[in-house]
Amino acid sequence: MNNNKVWFITGAGRGMGVSIAKAALAAGYRVVATGRDTEKVVRAVGASPNLLVVPLDITKSADAALAVTATMERFGGIDVLVNNAANFYAGYFEELTPAQMEQQLSTSLIGPMNVTRAVLPIMRKQRSGQIITISSTAGLTGFEFGTAYAASKFGLEGWMQSLQAEVEPFGINTITVNPGFFRTELLTEESTHFAAPSIDDYNERRTQQLQFWKGYNGQQSGDPAKLAQALITLSNEAMPPRRFIAGADAIDTAEQVVKTLEQQLNAYRDLSTSLGIDKV
Template identity: 60%
Template sequence: MSENVVSKIGASPSDAVRSTAKKVWFITGAGRGMGTDIAKAALAAGDAVVATGRSPQKVAAAVGATDDLLTVKLDITSPADAKAAVEAAIERFGRIDVLINNAGNFYAGFFEELPPDHFRAQLETNLFGPLNVTRAVLPVMRARRSGLVVTLSSLAGVVGGEFTSAYAASKFALEGWMESLAPEVAPFGIRTMLVEPGYFRTELLEDTSTTWPVPRIDDYAERTRQTVVGWQGVNGKQGGDPAKLAKALVELARQDNPPPRWVAGADAVQAIEQKARTLLAQVEVYRGLSSNLAHDDA
């Protein structure tokens, strides 16, 4: 990060931007879906927003023009893009208070039928993308000894399921990364939050966000065709309202102690509770065997 940007971060408390109670949000994937709703909710709450996406024009059209909005080009798979977008945010608003790692996509399919390059591409976007952006934002937050890093995980980041092996792998990885990041940055006044939504009515299952598999193995072919039809039939009928999630997220981000993990949606609550019960039951079954593996001299 350039010296002039660092100097702006360290501006005196009397600076006009620093003196305002507004939060400055930096949101990835703000051109559609959940990202757009979060940007609108933050603006409605009186905050400033840096809304990013591959097409700034599309982002601006989706969010709507306002003095508190800056739209910036950002391909999250590009570290150079992430650095440039953060510098643009600092030039405009002087700081970043809340980072929302929202951008992502979905490579559907049974594991054996997923080409290796599709699996890698899933991780490149859903895992390494947030890593790129967070790596660019953390120096800004450390300089101010303040900030909140929010990463949109998924119910699929806690509960795996067939046809989602690549997507779940990327979200499970996000969970481990964020849990590990939290104690690393806590001494600098930076907090983290994982958001685990269930099924919300976003564009995730549309062809612009989902790469549907082509049947390649006879044993899976019919199941693949049926599963694709079933999932496409769910699109637009998901029970969760992304606008309500966005409003709730803004409220959580304003708390002095936001939760490190927020399960979003009644379906996610039910499924994660069941996963917790299952894990505890699995531990209990082999408690004796598992607890007697130490060296005899221990």
């Protein structure tokens, strides 16, 4: 384990980001903890000589550039980037406004791209680095009331898989993390935003969905501190995984996705394989 590593963590003012920052500091790493509200980050993570707190709104590429510059001035490099910051716009697609959809994508997809774009030149120059991106089981399968969130996470998945092939020759690797339900602050009023009711046809199901999502906050089974420690462990493996399915519920979801995909593939295998151009 190289205790001189520099971990750059987004969304470190609350939720999973706090747990990751604390775990990295406990492991002896130097940590750059970022967030829109730096005072909140300091209160959440605590003081440490190995800690640098910098302001960062991931939706602003200029913020990302400034945060990376501050990191280089203090620590001289970035070894691990953790794309953690995210939000959650829930609601039926027809009731979500275009602005809400854009806000979801801006934070959960374009935001990580902004930060990664700022960090990659450093890692390329080093010829080493690791990008850990927190996705979701919503990046494996869509769900009712989750069109905006799943769209951002599916985009995140495709981007990370493609990026891996581009940066691997430079000694940079990626890990995509698919957590299930962890007891973070994602479902709090600060992070979750609901579409305004506007279509009567959805009334009954909307009521049920709102009851579930608002009632599930604080009831999640996953421990964010344990996930943070798992990321430290995975990061230090000689060959880190390209994907980590995090949590028993996430494994159940992933296994169902695999099973469904296999069923769909086999159901029309003959029709699919018949679509080639006939040989003359």
